Each structure stands twice: as structure tokens, then as C-alpha cells.
Amino acid sequence: MQTLELGYNSKIEGDVVFTRLDAALAWFRQNSLWPMPMGLACCAIELMASGASRFDIARFGMEVMRFSPRQSDVMIVAGTVTYKMATVVRRIYEQMAEPKWVVAMGACASTGGMYRSYSVLQGVDRIIPVDVYIAGCPPRPEALLDGMMQLQKKVSRQPVVAGLTITSMLKGNSKPALNAAPATA
């Protein structure tokens, strides 16, 4: 039976791969999204299941759950965001380094869910920008993984080089990009 060859074949192409720098960087980026697990309710249990061996989020390069916002790329808001917690969620989001993305996991994080109540924020998008919403109460791990794959697609489409501080400096723009550390010569 003939098998179809996909991707890079070292026998034909040798040790050389031709691609655009932007595409390569985006490829690195989308396959090493480190999540900030913002586990607030039962959705966090499904998030943990996604990290364990049966669903294995490591297949997508996302197994490195970072509990420090400085080291994470994507915040997975898993659970009910109360108004009391909203300030904390916002602060942790602001502490994350650019580029950063947010996934609203489940009904509560997306819209407040069934909690039409005085104490619950009606969707985390009221305080931070959300890239992917995942339906479910709670979503199954497959749904989370699908949402993360949607995020990967989104990340792969975003230009990398144009957003770098060094790019804007080379173009003679003295003002560095927002939230970027000043480059030292």
C-alpha cells in the first residue's frame, strides 16, 4: 500500500527548509502556548483532565501550565468569575507579557452562565479581551482542546516580525511598541 508523504522529507530536501521568517516564528509560537490556568470553578477540573494522560494537552505543546503570569502566553479562564475575583483576573492578565491571549472556558467565563446574580461578572470579556469562547457547562476536555486548536489557528495567522520592537526601531520609529521592553544596543 502506498503511503502519502506529508511534510518535510530529509531524503529529498536535504538539510535545508525554505520558509518565511514570519511563518517559522508563528509556527514556533503556536506550538508552545504556555497556559496560565485561571481555574475558578468546576471547569478547572476539566482543565486538569485535559492536562492528564487520557486527553494529553501536551500533544499541542500546552502542557507547561505556568502559575506565574510572567511566563505564560494564554490565560484559560476556567470557571465563574465573581466581581470580587474580577480585579484579580484583570491584574494577572495585565502582568502577563505580550503577546498574550485569553480563552474563556465554559458558560460562566463566557457570559456569566446560569449565575444571573449580584455577585457574578457577566462574562470575562467585560474586563479583558477574549480570543476564544468555549461552550459547555463544563466543556468536555475535547471541547477545550478544540478551542485551543482554534486559538492556534488564530496565532498562526498573526504576524510576528511586524509586532517586534526591533522592527519598529529599524524602521526609524523611535516609539517602541506598547508593553515591549526597550531594546538595548
Added chain:
Amino acid sequence: MPTPLELAVKLRERFGELISAPTEFRGEVALDVCDPERIADVCAFAKGQLGFDFLLDLSGVDNYGADPRWTVVYELFGLAHRCHLRLRTSVSEEKSELPTVSTVWRTANWHEREAYDLLGIRFRGHPDLRRILMWEGYPYFPLRKDFPLAGKSSEIPEVAFTRSAPLEGGPFVTTAGGADTADREPRARAGRED
């Protein structure tokens, strides 16, 4: 081993007219304490002399529209004699204050803070009467009957804000008795005519 009713009678013998006749409902004995100012004395006696060494719960009731508006309920339990006793006392809305029992049972500290936070009943002599669930500066008492379920807008800069929640049109609004599953299922009803 004493029964809850016997212990209730002993409490009545000590305090006389202050304590109402015990009522029994589904095997649970309850007493009304007529003067809320004496509740700490009654509780101290119940713990010290009658062996009620465990305060199971302390809760507030809002009898909205009736006078007195507040009822505070104390659930007493003795680990040695395994008897349960319920004490109730009522406070008017104008007063909204009664003595703390956190000096009797230390666990009452957080229970009384919760009652203060959600209903606005103050406990005199409490060592640390701050809000426990909502944040300092939140202007309302959200478990009062005249507080809307959707909440009210508030804003404490750098601490928290609230907005009133939409009670219709969200993704979890269910139509009971709908014709088919698509109609019955909780889903977005925004833009409906009714």
C-alpha cells in the same frame, strides 16, 4: 443521657419568662428568646451548664414586611450528649443590633460576619465585624428581600465594581413545557417578543 426537650426545660427553669415554651417539629426542639439583649447570657449558660459545646450554625432571617424584621437563629449541639437545640431571637429593623456570641463560641465570629455582610445585622462586641464575602465598601446587603436578585451597580475604584445582571435573554433561559427539545432547552432568548 438527656433529651433535647429536658435540656430546653432546664434552660427555661434558669431564665423563666425570657424563654418561650419549647416547640417540637420533626424531632427538632426550638426555643424563642424574647429579649435579644440576653442572647449571649442564654448561650453562655447553654454552653457552660448544659453542655452545648458546638455552635453548628448561626443564620439570619429577613421577615420582610413583618415586624420585627430580623430573626437570628442559633443551632446548638452537644458533642457529649448529642442533643440539638435551636434558639431564635428577633430584632427590629430600627435596631438591627444584638450582642455577639463569639465570646461564647469562637466559631460564631465568621457566622456573625456573614450575617452582617449579607443582611446588615450588627453584632455588638464582635472582635472584627467586617464583611466576609463581599468587599469593604460594597454599599448594599444583598440577601435582604428588597435587594433585587440581579444586583445593583456599584463602583469602588481598584477594588471591585458590580453591574446588574440581565435576567432574561441569556443563554440559560429555559422555557418550561415547550413543544420540543429545541424549545425547552436553555438557550439564548434575546429578541423575543414576550
